[in-house]
Amino acid sequence: MTDTPARLLQLLSLLQTPREWPGGELAERLSVSRRTVRRDVDRLRELGYPVQATLGADGGYRLVAGKAMPPLVLDDEEAVAIAVGLRAGAGHAVDGVEEASVRALAKLEQVLPSRLRHRVSSLQAATMPLVGPWRGDGATVDPHTLTVMASAVTGTERLRFDYRKGDGSESRRQVEPYRLVSTGRRWYLVAYDIEREDWRTFRVDRVESPFATGSRFAPRELPAQNAAEFVSRSLSRMQPELDLDVTFEAPADFVAARLAPAMGTPVALGEARCRVRARVTESLEGVAIRLALLDCEFAVASPVALTEYLAKLGGRLTRAAEPQPA
Numbered sequence: 111m112t113d114t115p116a117r118l119l120q121l122l123s124l125l126q127t128p129r130e131w132p133g134g135e136l137a138e139r140l141s142v143s144r145r146t147v148r149r150d151v152d153r154l155r156e157l158g159y160p161v162q163a164t165l166g167a168d169g170g171y172r173l174v175a176g177k178a179m180p181p182l183v184l185d186d187e188e189a190v191a192i193a194v195g196l197r198a199g200a201g202h203a204v205d206g207v208e209e210a211s212v213r214a215l216a217k218l219e220q221v222l223p224s225r226l227r228h229r230v231s232s233l234q235a236a237t238m239p240l241v242g243p244w245r246g247d248g249a250t251v252d253p254h255t256l257t258v259m260a261s262a263v264t265g266t267e268r269l270r271f272d273y274r275k276g277d278g279s280e281s282r283r284q285v286e287p288y289r290l291v292s293t294g295r296r297w298y299l300v301a302y303d304i305e306r307e308d309w310r311t312f313r314v315d316r317v318e319s320p321f322a323t324g325s326r327f328a329p330r331e332l333p334a335q336n337a338a339e340f341v342s343r344s345l346s347r348m349q350p351e352l353d354l355d356v357t358f359e360a361p362a363d364f365v366a367a368r369l370a371p372a373m374g375t376p377v378a379l380g381e382a383r384c385r386v387r388a389r390v391t392e393s394l395e396g397v398a399i400r401l402a403l404l405d406c407e408f409a410v411a412s413p414v415a416l417t418e419y420l421a422k423l424g425g426r427l428t429r430a431a432e433p434q435p436a
Contacts, residue, residue, distance in 0.1 A: 289337035360406035
């Protein structure tokens with residue numbers, strides 16, 4: 111490749127992949143000599159790109175963090191992926207990232223070719239968030255935590271962090287991160303827990319002080335088709351099964367149109383009365399909210415724990431509706 115600017119852009123694109131490139135491999139990719147690669151690396155450094163070189167038989171080049179962020183070189187697929195991610199980030203529960211996502215998206219879409227803008231719009235229109243019991247409660251996530259984890263996943267580096275379980279207990283974990291999974295309003299990390307010698311799913315909003323150790327690992331085989339399936343199975347095991355028996359003072363078709371299919375099919379007990387009996391996999395809180403939003407009278411025969419929770423919820427809502435002193 112004799113065109114120096116084009117060669118520099120191709121070299122920069124290669125170096126922006128999070129790995130170390132041996133000089134011989136770069137020379138082969140660019141169809142130039144190792145000496146030309148060294149000169150091109152020096153040119154990139156003069157332009158502000160922090161390229162680090164390591165000596166030895168296994169040495170090479172990699173792009174590292176610098177004092178300022180120089181321009182990035184993106185191919186079509188990367189540009190589309192970033193644009194879609196920024197659109198999603200503008201509405202997702204990453205603490206403080208919505209406004210930044212909108213600003214970055216405006217800058218990116220201003221320079222996107224029309225063919226790529228069309229692809230971004232088409233992809234956005236064809237996707238939807240994951241809904242249902244796994245959607246989550248919208249707990250926010252520190253953007254720094256996500257970026258540290260994403261870098262560790264990409265670089266196959268072991269990760270250390272403090273983790274708070276649902277019961278409040280805390281522990282220090284060292285894991286081999288596999289993938290980050292978003293359900294729309296909650297993030298999960300799928301990783302192999304080294305101390306427990308097993309795969310685990312971690313809620314990212316419960317992670318504190320993540321730290322990439324720099325220790326590399328060979329990725330293990332995930333015991334699932336993909337990370338999303340693994341998270342779904344993990345959450346299914348964590349959710350309790352409730353034997354639901356509820357009578358509604360409303361027609362069966364009215365209830366069926368407003369009740370989630372996973373909560374069973376109403377059976378008519380008359381023109382204005384019906385009953386639902388089903389085994390559901392969802393939290394008491396989730397079932398209670400769904401029932402409260404049906405906009406009709408209902409009575410819970412089982413489970414008893416749901417009746418108790420509804421009583422507490424009703425009392426809380428009643429107190430919230432009382433006039434407050436000025």
